Amino acid sequence: MDTPKVAEHIIKWLKDYATNAKVSGFVVGISGGIDSAVTSTLCAETGLTTLCVELPIHQATSQVNRANEHIKQLKERFKNVSETEVNLTSTFENFKTVVPQITSSPKVDLALANTRARLRMTTLYYFAGLHGLLVAGTGNKVEDFGVGFFTKYGDGGVDLSPIANLVKSEVYKLAEYLEVPTSIQKAQPTDGLFGDSRNDEDQIGASYDELEWAMDMQEKGKISTDFTGRKLEVYKIYTRLNRINQHKMIPIPVCEIPKDLK
Structure with missing residues (x-):
């Protein structure tokens, strides 16, 4: 893969799409993982408004720290990057009190994990509507078109997908080229939806x-x-x-x- 040219191609594609859609930029959910880090950096490289949103729900400290490190680095590199945090933990906990409690179902953990992703999607679209932005998806080709490792209408609910034609190894090459923090490049991929230490490989x-x-x-x-x-x-x-x-x-x-x- 010609990494510099691929990066240049995606950046131009993002900028052209936003210009044609008559929006001012992008909003990206930042998880502390490689895909959101690469996506947000590509968005920032367009020179258009790039809003990085942290959406913790009982999030592991390591994930929060990596997300903060990445956003801090982006803001130092790009003047068009801003950030906000919406802690959805209380919203998630309140949701659990108003739906029927079916603790005996083996599917309840997965249903609640998907609920986390959908709460985050709703929040990203709130900011998109508020500021005239597009929600940039962070899924890669293996996740989006291979094994379907995403939540329907959760992290799969986006306006455009800049890295969905790249497999994971290609995303890592882009991350190195884009100077994504080393801590993120070395971290085990995880969706962070279950509130424990399981990673993507454990689940898949x-x-x-x-x-x-x-x-x-x-x-x-x-x-x-x-x-x-x-x-x-x-x-x-x-x-x-x-x-x-x-x-x-x-x-x-x-x-x-x-x-x-x-």
């Missing part, structure tokens, strides 16, 4: 390097019988998640009414 069962490999194999027309051992295991993980999460990746189904019925 495979690393991003493995998932990139599986994505490439599927695109080349390989099937499970082509592999054995760990490769077979990873390929099955990838293809299962790709299959069950298609509802996140395709347009919303619309029931078309025949003309003779209307």
